Amino acid sequence: MGRWGPLRLLAIAAAGALLLAGCTSERYWGGTNVAEEGKAKVGLVTKTDTNPYFVQLREAARKQAAEQDVEFSALAGRFDGDNAGQVTAIENLVQQGATTILITPNSSTGVLSAIEQARNKGIMVLALDTATEPEEAVDGTIATDNVEAGRKQGQYIKAALGETDPQVLLLNGTPGSSVDTQRRQGFLEGIGLKAGDSQILGEDSANGDQNMAQESAENLLQRASDVNAVYTMNEPTARGANAALRPRGLDPLVGSIDGGCQGVGDVQKGDVDATVMQFPAKMARLGVDAAVEHARSGKKISGFENTGSVVITDNPVPGVPSQNTEWGMRNCWGDS
Structure with a gap:
């Protein structure tokens, strides 16, 4: 092949590689152009x-x-x-x-x-x-509308407490998340409290995680054993809260938000008093x-489209529209 043979082959190979690279530079979606x-x-x-x-x-x-x-x-x-x-x-x-x-x-x-x-x-x-x-x-x-969903949770807890003043623990979501901020804001509006009120016995962020929520609730309950209501940002948080409450023999009202089928099942079992279903x-x-x-x-x-929310409970209260868990099981996380 002579002295230039190997160099010529390398040049040809390089050109071929560039051609192949040119083919793959087109945008593909799951292998389809x-x-x-x-x-x-x-x-x-x-x-x-x-x-x-x-x-x-x-x-x-x-x-x-x-x-x-x-x-x-x-x-x-x-x-x-x-x-x-x-x-x-x-x-x-x-x-x-x-x-x-x-x-x-x-x-x-x-x-x-x-x-x-x-x-x-x-x-x-x-x-x-x-x-x-x-x-x-x-x-x-x-x-x-997460403010509205939180407000519905708060309104339910307030009505279910009746004449009893709320003594509340707040188990929040991920700090900095608009969902966390809005649901907490709505809950406080619904139950009639403001940040810093003495009826808020304590609060912590659990990032929507069941294990973190259990740990947070256990820590909060060490100084808040007279709690009668618990706000939870979502249903895994509510399950974590219950895991902390049961060993202490405490049975406060527990509200939540999400409306998944497992969450509706938690309402059926009585672990959660009401959850606010979204779609x-x-x-x-x-x-x-x-x-x-x-x-x-x-x-x-453009703009905001609210996909709605519905309170799910088997213990309805006056002034708070709701559906029962039978309806909830038919519609959990659906398109209603």
Whole structure:
């Protein structure tokens, strides 16, 4: 081959590699070229891929995408509060050619820069379940009105206590999360208290985690044994609270929010007095439908769409509209 033979072969190999690299530089979605115009490519970024609530939201979005013949990809943070993981997920979806990104942000502010970069590329970004701060950081929000949901929990507890003054423990969610802030605010409004009132015997953040909630409740109960009401940010938190209450023989009123089938079962068993059901499947359906319309016509939805909430209890109280657990089991985390 002569002295230049090996160099010539190396040059040919390098050119071939560049050609192959040029082919893979086209954007792919699950192995499918996404250059087709007018077809939605929907990416969903949830807080985690293990929390049952977000699993339900993801599967509802996947089902709606399949029914609409829409390409769909789901990513998540590694844990509740993993803003860096969600930023990476957004960046990956942008590179994959998403036309719409649906996100349940861990922090109302922690992913704003990545969202802005996506929107600057013409991608519609919708917040599901959790609003950003400011809300204008995304094109639109499809979610429960979390202040209203918290208020309903507080109103129920207040009415169930009757003439008895509340002595409350607050088991909050993830600090800095708009959901946590709004639900707590609504609960205090509903029960008629303000931050710092002496009737709030103590509070702690449990990040929506059952084990953390149990530990927090155990610590709080060491100095608040006269508690008669417990606010819980979500249903895993309520289960953690009950695990701390039972060994002490305490039976305060326990309220919660989410309305998953397991949570409705907790109400049936009497572990939770009332939970406020929300509808993640509806959020998912509306989000995917908006993505399809955006890809077809370029239209972007805007503002806030409240997907509603319903008090679930088998012990209704005057002045607080509710449904029983039989209704709850038929509709848990559905599209009602």
